[in-house]
Amino acid sequence: MRFVLDFCKGILIGAGCILPGISSGVLCVVFGIYEKLLDSILNFFTDIRKNFKFLFPIVSGGLVGMVIFSKILQYLLYKFPMQTKSIFIGLILGGVVLLFKEISTKEKFKIKNLFYLIISLIIGIMMVYFENKLGIEVVENASYMYLIFSGFLMSIGIVVPGVSSTIILMLLGIYSLYLSAISSICLYVLIPMAIGVFLGALVFMKIIKYLLDKFYIQTMFAIIGFTIGSIFVLLPDVYSIVEVFIVALCVLLGYWSISLLN
Secondary structure (H helix, E strand, C coil): CHHHHHHHHHHHHHHCCCCCCCCHHHHHHHCCCHHHHHHHHHCHHHCHHHHHHHHHHHHHHHHHHHHHHHHHHHHHHHHCHHHHHHHHHHHHHHHHHHHHHHHHCCCCCCHHHHHHHHHHHHHHHHHHHHHHHCCCCCCCCCCHHHHHHHHHHHHHHHHCCCCCHHHHHHHHCCHHHHHHHHHHCCHHHHHHHHHHHHHHHHHHHHHHHHHHHHCHHHHHHHHHHHHHHHHHHCCCCCCCHHHHHHHHHHHHHHHHHHHHHC
């Protein structure tokens, strides 16, 4: 049962690498596996059997999510955008509540810690704004090294909660190339990007792990701010009382789902 649940989490995390505005890091936080994921990857060889058992369903689910399930989510976002976005908002809100509960077990609430939350929230909202303003450009004939570099920077959006990989790839001009490579499994593009993602993930995971070890409370409040900021890209357009009711129902459904996945 645990394998199935972790596999399902991995599918959604993998889909988060593709869908605009939805950060894989945020979904890791929402599902309550972010810190454990960092520890398992960075300390993989200290206990290979234990870490492999934890990572395998999440990584395999992530690959499935990127290649297959993301297309289903893209279809749902196209056909039922209001309901799908609302469920994701509920998932994120549920994860934020769990994070606050976890932090409260380690330190009493202090007003000064809200500073980190507010700053990261503002940055998160600004990123959403710029992402909506950016056009999707295509870099023709991207070199092998440029793809590795793109993957390296893309890993920021995978590792750091609330930072979208989409905006990074748009700025680099290879978002369309990345999407087509995923759908057609073009190894010429995917292999160098995977190398870059792997190298970048190791670097940025070490940075995040250091911050969590040295400044746990401040880092967690900043992560919560980025996580809340990601909600703004998902806010659906509503035009009637009925649609407000549907949105509220879907948000509650997503919120309730978090208790099941955790």
